Amino acid sequence: MARLRSAGLLLLAPGAAFILAIVVAAVILALAGADPLATLRDALAYGLEPATLVAVTNKALPYYLAGIAAAVGFHLRLFNIGIDGQYRLAAFAAAVIGAVVTLPAPLHIALMIGVAMVVGWGWAAIAGLLYVRRGVNVVISTIMLNAVATGLIAYLLSPLRFAQQAAGSNNITTATIPESGWLSSIPTPAGDINGALVLAVLIGLGYWFVLNRTTIGFEVRAMGLAGRAATVAGMRSGRLALLTMAASGAIAGLVGIPQLLGATHRFGLDFPAGLGFTGLSVAILGRNHPVGVAIAAFVWAFLERSAQVLDLAGVSREIVTILQAVIVLSIIVAYELVRRVRAQRERLLVAHAVEGAPT
Amino acid sequence: MHLRSSVALRIIGGLVLPVALAACSGSYTAHPSPAGPPQVHRVAIAYDISGRGDGGFNDIAYNGAKQAADNLHVELKEVTAKLDDTDDDRAERLRLLARSGYDAIIAVGFTYAGPLQTVAAEFPATKFAIVDDGTVDAPNVQDILFAEQEGSFLVGVAAGLKTTTGTVGFIGAVHIPLLQKFEAGFTAGVHAANPAAKVQVAYLSQPPDYSGFGDPPHAKEAAIGMYDNGVDIIFAAAGGSGSGVHEAAAQAGHWSIGVDADEYLLAPETVRGHILTSMLKNANVGTAEFVGDAAGFAFKPGLHTFGLANGGVGYATSGGFIDDIRAQIDAYAAKIVAGTIVVPETP
Numbered sequence: 001m002a003r004l005r006s007a008g009l010l011l012l013a014p015g016a017a018f019i020l021a022i023v024v025a026a027v028i029l030a031l032a033g034a035d036p037l038a039t040l041r042d043a044l045a046y047g048l049e050p051a052t053l054v055a056v057t058n059k060a061l062p063y064y065l066a067g068i069a070a071a072v073g074f075h076l077r078l079f080n081i082g083i084d085g086q087y088r089l090a091a092f093a094a095a096v097i098g099a100v101v102t103l104p105a106p107l108h109i110a111l112m113i114g115v116a117m118v119v120g121w122g123w124a125a126i127a128g129l130l131y132v133r134r135g136v137n138v139v140i141s142t143i144m145l146n147a148v149a150t151g152l153i154a155y156l157l158s159p160l161r162f163a164q165q166a167a168g169s170n171n172i173t174t175a176t177i178p179e180s181g182w183l184s185s186i187p188t189p190a191g192d193i194n195g196a197l198v199l200a201v202l203i204g205l206g207y208w209f210v211l212n213r214t215t216i217g218f219e220v221r222a223m224g225l226a227g228r229a230a231t232v233a234g235m236r237s238g239r240l241a242l243l244t245m246a247a248s249g250a251i252a253g254l255v256g257i258p259q260l261l262g263a264t265h266r267f268g269l270d271f272p273a274g275l276g277f278t279g280l281s282v283a284i285l286g287r288n289h290p291v292g293v294a295i296a297a298f299v300w301a302f303l304e305r306s307a308q309v310l311d312l313a314g315v316s317r318e319i320v321t322i323l324q325a326v327i328v329l330s331i332i333v334a335y336e337l338v339r340r341v342r343a344q345r346e347r348l349l350v351a352h353a354v355e356g357a358p359t
Numbered sequence: 360m361h362l363r364s365s366v367a368l369r370i371i372g373g374l375v376l377p378v379a380l381a382a383c384s385g386s387y388t389a390h391p392s393p394a395g396p397p398q399v400h401r402v403a404i405a406y407d408i409s410g411r412g413d414g415g416f417n418d419i420a421y422n423g424a425k426q427a428a429d430n431l432h433v434e435l436k437e438v439t440a441k442l443d444d445t446d447d448d449r450a451e452r453l454r455l456l457a458r459s460g461y462d463a464i465i466a467v468g469f470t471y472a473g474p475l476q477t478v479a480a481e482f483p484a485t486k487f488a489i490v491d492d493g494t495v496d497a498p499n500v501q502d503i504l505f506a507e508q509e510g511s512f513l514v515g516v517a518a519g520l521k522t523t524t525g526t527v528g529f530i531g532a533v534h535i536p537l538l539q540k541f542e543a544g545f546t547a548g549v550h551a552a553n554p555a556a557k558v559q560v561a562y563l564s565q566p567p568d569y570s571g572f573g574d575p576p577h578a579k580e581a582a583i584g585m586y587d588n589g590v591d592i593i594f595a596a597a598g599g600s601g602s603g604v605h606e607a608a609a610q611a612g613h614w615s616i617g618v619d620a621d622e623y624l625l626a627p628e629t630v631r632g633h634i635l636t637s638m639l640k641n642a643n644v645g646t647a648e649f650v651g652d653a654a655g656f657a658f659k660p661g662l663h664t665f666g667l668a669n670g671g672v673g674y675a676t677s678g679g680f681i682d683d684i685r686a687q688i689d690a691y692a693a694k695i696v697a698g699t700i701v702v703p704e705t706p
Contacts, residue, residue: 269567
């Protein structure tokens with residue numbers, strides 16, 4: 001009974017946050033001079049079309065991978081702001097290497113995924129080492145490393161080095177990866193789902209397994225929940241931090257894979273940037289839980305996609321950005337409220353138990 | 360009229376002719392007949408991430424489309440991209456517009472090239488244009504490219520002739536091939552007029568960081584650095600950031616050169632006197648012509664290059680600071696139009 005009630009409380013939080021966000025959105029829409037109900041209905045109708053749902057799934061894939069990468073760090077309160085730089089550098093390296101090798105399809109794809117993970121791992125490990133050995137704040141170092149990654153890619157992505165410019169084009173891209181390096185998509189009647197869906201599911205399962213079923217996962221959770229107790233129990237905080245940071249980076253390296261292997265097959269000036277920051281929000285929204293992050297990524301992608309209709313309705317799509325921010329904020333507030341209510345109830349239960357106990 | 364008259368005439372010709380055509384055909388198609396020209400009911404323009412209000416290029420592209428749409432008495436819709444957009448998102452943006460009945464759609468920026476190639480095939484009855492890209496190949500797409508290097512060459516000539524220190528500067532918004540065309544043309548122009556002159560080059564940001572288009576304080580710092588370093592004229596090919604360069608010029612008592620629009624006319628009184636000239640990129644010519652073409656018989660798919668010869672680029676003379684050297688600049692312009700000078704596109 002108590003278990004049921006606490007599960008209800010757990011669901012109450014995101015539900016309340018979502019409703020609050022919708023109300024706020026409606027108010028903003030009304031203030032912007034649009035009919036809130038009609039606009040939301042249009043956006044919902046478009047968002048629920050089968051073709052849109054397929055597109056939302058595809059859009060959610062990089063968000064999910066970035067969300068899991070962020071969630072890994074969050075367990076040790078490591079804010080990996082550098083996911084952005086890690087995945088762009090990883091995708092660039094994978095694109096360059098993928099374009100020059102000739103291998104059978106499974107090996108070709110595995111090689112590029114491997115390269116992406118190693119590059120993301122290495123780039124994040126720099127921040128991890130700086131933190132463990134020199135105490136450099138991870139937020140600062142990863143932001144700086146984002147800038148370094150941007151500069152490095154800009155230097156290397158040049159017709160003089162690893163890229164080319166087609167005649168009449170203002171884009172610079174790496175050479176196109178041969179077809180053996182393309183991820184085949186999953187056909188559905190409403191459109192093709194990016195083959196990286198399989199990768200995302202595997203990463204989600206792996207994340208859950210390592211965290212809940214292995215010693216290292218236990219150590220990470222213990223260190224995150226009660227660092228001093230964990231240290232006393234003999235766990236080495238530095239080693240764990242370095243490991244967590246590098247693991248976060250390795251997963252971050254995969255964020256560009258759906259786009260690179262499943263869609264464009266090359267890295268160019270138009271490669272999407274900024275997915276890493278979305279990942280942080282998605283991880284917070286999903287409470288670091290593999291399924292929660294998946295739902296959050298889907299909701300986020302759904303909002304982004306539905307927003308395209310707002311533009312046509314004459315409503316600024318920035319409203320969606322506001323909506324997303326409101327959802328994240330209200331989730332945080334709602335969970336904090338739920339935590340307090342639970343703590344209060346536990347105190348009462350303990351008090352009852354103590355009073356009722358025979359002396 | 361501050362523009363050089365022949366350029367101005369060409370621009371007006373480029374603008375008015377297709378629009379007049381469009382206006383005629385527009386009224387004609389008010390009574391539809393099977394043999395009549397295709398109609399345009401609604402016009403849309405999809406920007407890249409910087410959107411309208413960039414104080415330059417996008418605004419000019421908008422003006423041309425707006426004017427043409429007004430002449431046809433049809434609606435003009437604007438939509439803007441986001442930084443983390445994938446090709447899929449951009450394609451969907453164009454698809455939504457086409458599905459919603461927009462039948463003349465302008466995509467601004469090379470990032471739309473791949474998506475447009477896909478979407479144009481799905482909507483064969485819809486006319487599309489892409490600005491700043493020449494790679495989309497479809498029977499219903501116009502590729503609009505500008506010979507920015509030619510206009511930049513002319514302001515380079517102006518800088519080469521006017522410099523007293525023998526060193527001039529180039530500040531580009533973002534280090535991308537599109538802006539390197541400006542750099543290449545400018546440098547070639549400077550050296551044509553003044554072989555001994557030196558050109559210092561700086562870019563404000565690296566892709567995918569496009570902040571260089573909208574960061575006047577950063578541009579101002581970069582410009583002050585150059586002026587301190589012996590530069591006395593800076594060409595600011597930096598979109599909205601250019602205002603920072605003009606401010607720095609006013610502070611240092613040196614010259615700056617504007618881009619895209621005639622910035623002398625847009626700048627505040629206090630800095631106006633320091634804007635030597637501006638390199639004009641008349642995006643309105645391209646977008647207006649496309650809308651006019653789409654509404655008339657004259658729609659021609661494929662590459663449309665706008666250079667000096669057809670009024671797509673040019674230079675401004677507002678302020679009268681280069682009146683003494685206009686004959687020399689125009690002589691170079693004539694050589695470029697005649698093909699005796701071929702301006703490089705890459706630095």
